Amino acid sequence: MLDDPQIERYARHILLQEVGGVGQEKILSSRIHVSGLGEVGCWAVTYLGLAGVGRLILSDPRPVPATGLLPLLGAEDSGRPRDRAAASALSAFNPDVAASIETSSARITDDSTELWLGEGPVLVAAAAGEAAVVGWLEPGARLPCSACPPLRPGLPASPEAASLAGSLAASRALAAILGIEAPVAGLWAWDGGAASSLPACNHEPVASGACITAGA
16 A cells, blocks of 8 residues: 555656556566666666666676766766665665665676566667667577667767667566566667667677677
8 A cells, every 4th residue: 555655756657547556556566677787777777766666676786987877876976886876876766666786697788788577588678879779588588789780889879879778678667567568579679760670689699608789
């Protein structure tokens, strides 16, 4: 049951037919594991925290860069492990969010993020240039690599593409929690405002056993 502060905090969500009070309770009782806190990941966990996801498990021990990571981590967090800095920030701006750290063996690169909602497909978000890629991958499937259009090799993600990828990932995760959208495997790319399906990566892996993700 939502208490009065929560009703006030999530009033705009509760008014949505797709969410309501019951849906908001589902979000508050949900758990999402987020691996990879580059710009895409920081946007995703910010939206998930604002939505009231009850537990966010974060994995990314890399240091925060000197400039910080929008919109969650500032320059004052420079050098701190990204997951620890993000956990502190999330707990500070929403008391309903319990953020914790967990070591992960998942693939972590600058421009991709994996969100685990439990058994089944993994939600992936990535950005390169002006393109955002979001969708579900079966466990063990390859991430898009630098040979996959529209992830052009060597092209850093624009702030707009990273923000779009993060917000789309958060929306897909919340839709799965609420039962609005089933997590069907498949990737979609948004490039220049147009959405298109992206075939599974079938390029030759590099020596490390994984494809080179754009921006890695």
